[in-house]
Amino acid sequence: GAGVSQSPSNKVTEKGKDVELRCDPISGHTALYWYRQSLGQGLEFLIYFQGNSAPDKSGLPSDRFSAERTGGSVSTLTIQRTQQEDSAVYLCASSSNAGQGTEAFFGQGTRLTVV
Amino acid sequence: GENVEQHPSTLSVQEGDSAVIKCTYSDSASNYFPWYKQELGKGPQLIIDIRSNVGEKKDQRIAVTLNKTAKHFSLHITETQPEDSAVYFCAASRGNAGKSTFGDGTTLTVKP
Numbered sequence: 001g002a003g004v005s006q007s008p009s010n011k012v013t014e015k016g017k018d019v020e021l022r023c024d025p026i027s028g029h030t031a032l033y034w035y036r037q038s039l040g041q042g043l044e045f046l047i048y049f050q051g052n053s054a055p056d057k058s059g060l061p062s063d064r065f066s067a068e069r070t071g072g073s074v075s076t077l078t079i080q081r082t083q084q085e086d087s088a089v090y091l092c093a094s095s096s097n098a099g100q101g102t103e104a105f106f107g108q109g110t111r112l113t114v115v
Numbered sequence: 116g117e118n119v120e121q122h123p124s125t126l127s128v129q130e131g132d133s134a135v136i137k138c139t140y141s142d143s144a145s146n147y148f149p150w151y152k153q154e155l156g157k158g159p160q161l162i163i164d165i166r167s168n169v170g171e172k173k174d175q176r177i178a179v180t181l182n183k184t185a186k187h188f189s190l191h192i193t194e195t196q197p198e199d200s201a202v203y204f205c206a207a208s209r210g211n212a213g214k215s216t217f218g219d220g221t222t223l224t225v226k227p
Contacts, residue, residue: 004158031213032213033213033214040219040220041219041220042119042121042204042217042218042219042220043159043204043206043215043217044217045214045215045216048211048213048214056214091158091159093158093213094213095212095213102212102213103149103161103164103212104149104161104212104213104215105161106151106158106159106160107158108156108157108158109158
């Protein structure tokens with residue numbers, strides 16, 4: 001595709017349910033990142049994948065959050081037992097590599113609302 | 116870890132005026148400083164970036180300056196236009212563009 005694609009664009013879920021958010025990076029991009037953006041705030045780094053290396057999970061806020069990247073392409077962010085404070089826009093980005101100054105391209109995000 | 120502070124949180128200017136947004140960072144090992152523009156309902160888009168071996172970079176109406184000693188960097192937009200209205204984010208990283216620490220954003224409004 002032309003850019004980073006995320007689905008769904010909006011998701012409303014009940015507290016306690018699990019949700020899965022999907023990210024399709026730009027074809028050929030080896031690096032993929034997940035961020036969380038709460039209302040009126042900056043982006044909070046969650047997790048980063050680079051090729052076949054072990055992911056950098058240093059930003060995950062709790063063990064309810066996990067992510068995987070299958071075949072070095074599509075990634076899924078899973079939030080288990082959702083809480084109201086998980087409500088935010090979840091943004092995915094990809095870059096051709098993780099080298100210095102390589103531009104990261106962002107998707108439009110998934111707006112998650114936990115009711 | 117890195118901490119990035121961004122000011123002001125909101126900025127309103129008249130069309131044609133200049134706008135300046137300032138950021139400070141805490142990690143002296145940070146060496147890459149991108150700026151993003153985010154329009155409503157969209158993801159952030161890179162507009163300009165600067166590396167630590169450069170003090171200033173310009174791209175048409177947009178310029179960024181970096182003072183490594185003071186650990187601060189700024190975005191300058193000249194001859195502002197209504198389409199410049201958006202939220203602007205600064206960020207800092209240790210060379211990995213995608214793993215950055217972001218400021219809280221500046222909402223820029225350009226009045227026609």
